[in-house]
Amino acid sequence: MILYISLFSIITSAIIAIYNWRINPNALLLTGIFGIFSTYGLTHYFTVYHHDIFWTAIFYGNLSPLWYLPGPMLYVYTRNTITDKSLFSSKKDYLHLLPFLIQTVNIAPYLFSTFDFKLQTARLINENINNVRTLGSGFFIPPSISFVTRPSLVIIYAIASVFILQKYHRRERKNLDGNKQNKLVYNWLFTLILVTLIVAVNFLVMTLDLYDAPVNSVIMESEPTYNISGIAYALLPLVLIVFFPQILYGMPIATSTKKAPKITIQEADSEDPLAETAQLIVDYINNEKPYLYPDFDIEDISEKLDIPKHHIIYCFTMILQKKFTAYRSTVRIEHAKELLKAGKADTLSIDGIGAQSGFSSRSGFYATFKAETGMTPSQYLESL
Numbered sequence: 246m247i248l249y250i251s252l253f254s255i256i257t258s259a260i261i262a263i264y265n266w267r268i269n270p271n272a273l274l275l276t277g278i279f280g281i282f283s284t285y286g287l288t289h290y291f292t293v294y295h296h297d298i299f300w301t302a303i304f305y306g307n308l309s310p311l312w313y314l315p316g317p318m319l320y321v322y323t324r325n326t327i328t329d330k331s332l333f334s335s336k337k338d339y340l341h342l343l344p345f346l347i348q349t350v351n352i353a354p355y356l357f358s359t360f361d362f363k364l365q366t367a368r369l370i371n372e373n374i375n376n377v378r379t380l381g382s383g384f385f386i387p388p389s390i391s392f393v394t395r396p397s398l399v400i401i402y403a404i405a406s407v408f409i410l411q412k413y414h415r416r417e418r419k420n421l422d423g424n425k426q427n428k429l430v431y432n433w434l435f436t437l438i439l440v441t442l443i444v445a446v447n448f449l450v451m452t453l454d455l456y457d458a459p460v461n462s463v464i465m466e467s468e469p470t471y472n473i474s475g476i477a478y479a480l481l482p483l484v485l486i487v488f489f490p491q492i493l494y495g496m497p498i499a500t501s502t503k504k505a506p507k508i509t510i511q512e513a514d515s516e517d518p519l520a521e522t523a524q525l526i527v528d529y530i531n532n533e534k535p536y537l538y539p540d541f542d543i544e545d546i547s548e549k550l551d552i553p554k555h556h557i558i559y560c561f562t563m564i565l566q567k568k569f570t571a572y573r574s575t576v577r578i579e580h581a582k583e584l585l586k587a588g589k590a591d592t593l594s595i596d597g598i599g600a601q602s603g604f605s606s607r608s609g610f611y612a613t614f615k616a617e618t619g620m621t622p623s624q625y626l627e628s629l
Contacts, residue, residue: 248295250476251286254279257482269555270331274322278315278441279482284308292370292377301367306380307356310349312395316402317341319441323406323434327413329553344398348391351383392452399445406438427518440481522552523560536576539605543569577603578617581610585626595622 258279262272288304291297321338325331333339349356355363369376378389386394414431526546535541535549547554561569581602584590590598599610599622614622 248287248290251283251290254283254286254482258283261482271322271325274318274325274332275437276482278318278322281311281315281318282444285312293374296371298364298367298371301370302360302363305363305367305370305377306352307363309352309391309395310345313344313348313398314342315441316399317344319399319438320402320406320409323409323438326430326434327409331553344394348383348386351386351391354383393449396445396449396452400442400449403438403442403445406434407442410434410438437481519556519560520564522556523564525550526552526557526560527565530572530576534580536573537580537601537603539603541573541603573603574613575617578614581614581622582618582625585622586629590626595626598622 258276261279262276284304285308288308291300291304295301321333321341325334355366366380369380379387410431417427529546529550530536533549535545543554543557546552546557558569561567561572565572567575581598584593584598584601585595589601593601596607596610599607599614602610604610604613611621614620614625618625620628
């Protein structure tokens with residue numbers, strides 16, 4: 246079961262990262278947490294249950310530095326989601342990587358040892374699981390200490406994340422009560438931190454038991470708890486996709502200092518924290534007509550209005566209920582129709598109308614025009 250749970254979590258996390266990292270870079274932190282916990286599950290499976298020397302040599306010890314990252318990732322992800330920052334936004338953030346770097350240096354002799362040596366280590370572990378207490382040791386930190394520091398670090402960062410979340414809750418209590426999106430984000434962060442804390446505490450308790458009993462007996466006694474923790478954490482990516490899809494767009498806090506006019510978008514939810522931002526984007530497109538340039542894209546809006554890219558995508562998808570590319574096609578075709586109605590085809594030609602409307606190719610103009618109106622430009626012109 247552990248094998249399938251871990252593989253499922255890795256695949257789901259990869260899908261989330263691939264489809265969302267450009268929209269919201271913080272998705273990389275989230276999928277990093279899920280993926281790293283999953284590699285721990287794979288290592289546990291091949292070391293304890295499967296007894297495959299080759300795969301034990303692949304996983305045992307080699308990934309241990311990564312297991313110092315979920316705690317810092319959780320803390321930075323929680324902070325970034327609330328403050329609307331991306332990844333490691335300041336130089337101080339890199340200090341959180343010190344445990345990872347220390348363990349990398351500590352385990353370097355084993356990391357750079359030959360594969361034959363790792364195979365021999367795997368054989369010794371398969372012969373007696375209690376050898377994990379000493380095998381794969383580093384320069385100055387024995388495995389027995391690493392076993393404790395890894396879950397302890399996650400617990401410390403999870404508690405720090407709770408303090409950040411509660412501070413945000415006290416500060417934005419009224420906003421949370423009256424805003425569905427912000428409340429959704431708060432609930433997701435609370436769920437993520439709580440599950441992570443429970444899993445880390447279970448790991449720590451199991452690890453502490455290793456000091457008083459043989460490894461194999463501790464593993465047998467803690468297997469049900471271990472499986473339940475693994476299932477709970479493996480389901481988090483699925484829960485995110487099914488119940489919290491908006492989270493992947495990032496925290497909807499408008500950062501532009503420009504004032505937006507009264508909301509006129511019919512589809513907009515006035516309670517949404519980015520409703521005014523959506524209106525600002527629509528006004529910019531309607532007034533400045535940047536879509537008349539063939540290379541117009543989301544980056545142009547972001548740069549012009551000083552709005553994060555993932556907020557723009559959120560506005561189109563969740564508020565305007567239309568993808569950016571579809572919205573761009575619609576306004577371009579509307580502009581082309583106005584030119585055709587004004588008789589511009591006599592001087593520009595239909596191909597020229599397409600070029601004046603922001604299309605870079607004749608085929609693209611004709612295909613989009615027919616998709617939007619059900620007619621070709623020539624047929625539309627004849628119908629006028």
